[in-house]
């Protein structure tokens with residue numbers, strides 16, 4: 546079973562890495578692919594280029610045999626819709642392998658705005674985790690009605706259900722709450738404050754060597 550963690554990763558940080566690690570252990574994944582977005586259609590352009598964000602993801606993944614940074618969205622000129630990425634992975638990996646799309650609560654709460662979002666359930670399971678500062682995904686009052694309906698229909702509490710079908714379930718993984726965001730890291734760096742212990746040293750060294758995030762970020 547493979548996990549997919551997409552993100553802007555501008556830059557990648559311990560919130561992403563613990564999310565991937567704890568989901569991998571929680572649902573018994575064989576690998577997690579980190580897929581940095583190329584030119585995201587849904588938010589302001591990233592501060593660092595796709596090449597830099599991919600390089601930082603590669604550095605962060607090195608040393609963990611489960612983790613792998615996937616260049617496909619950065620290398621593509623297409624809008625980077627997750628449904629297209631999952632379709633391509635399905636073609637490569639076959640129809641039977643269970644795929645788990647990993648989402649933090651903020652991403653999950655916005656799911657109904659995603660391109661062709663109901664199709665995502667035909668391509669992968671969704672494993673969602675809480676994130677500090679956002680409503681818990683199992684608080685149905687906080688979900689848009691269409692997503693709450695999917696939650697009721699698809700939610701499973703036994704990880705065996707994820708292994709037994711290739712796609713279509715929703716699973717809530719409890720993880721260590723880390724109130725870390727890339728926005729905060731960019732703000733710290735732009736203000737000349739240290740971002741140590743929020744992200745791996747090897748990524749921070751890369752940021753300093755390449756003089757990323759030195760100017761005041763536009764939020």
Ligand SMILES: Nc1ncnc2c1ncn2[C@@H]1O[C@H](COP(=O)(O)OP(=O)(O)OP(=O)(O)O)[C@@H](O)[C@H]1O
Pocket residue numbers: 551552553554555559560561564647648649650651652653674675676677723724725726727728729
């Ligand atoms: N601290 C965290 N805890 C749980 N999930 C997280 C955390 N940080 C990011 N994620 C999840 O990782 C994925 C990618 O997030 P993203 O790259 O946008 O990071 P971010 O820190 O939210 O960035 P930014 O502050 O620039 O919006 C999303 O599914 C998001 O919910």
Ligand SMILES: O=C(O)c1ccc[n+]([C@@H]2O[C@H](COP(=O)([O-])O)[C@@H](O)[C@H]2O)c1
Pocket residue numbers: 550551552553554580582585587588625626627628652658659660
């Ligand atoms: O496919 C979509 O329409 C879509 C809309 C919003 C976000 N996503 C994906 O969700 C992931 C997390 O996005 P973000 O903004 O939190 O970095 C990333 O892989 C995005 O490509 C995808």
